[in-house]
Amino acid sequence: MSFLENMYKEVILDHYKRPRNRGALDPASVREEGLNPSCGDELELFLEIDGGTVQNVSFVGEGCAISQASASMMTEAIKGKAVSEVLDLSSKFKAMIGGDTPDDALGDLKTLQGVAKLHARVKCATLSWVTLEQALEGFS
């Protein structure tokens, strides 16, 4: 049985196979690259920020199912939200992956809760969020 069997496998695999908001954004307010060398996950994140709100977001990347599904879910979760809300969501997501009880605000992102028990996968799940926080420096 693979490690994915114990998680919300279908949701994660659906995002992996049919990533949402995939592709470059042009023009973008900010472009940020993220790398998780321990697994080989790569991510390039594009954000269009206007009036303190994430108006649009997209990503391109390569890597394991967890990293790519997490990025896809993140783009859906943050689009249209204020930068301050996005940063709050990011800290809640990282707390969950760190083992805390997931906050209800996380919605579908809670399907990644099982990663908290897979230490080697923690950086896969948080790569998109860490990259996002770097991208938002200067906008918050």
Ligand code: ZN
């Ligand atoms: Zn990975």
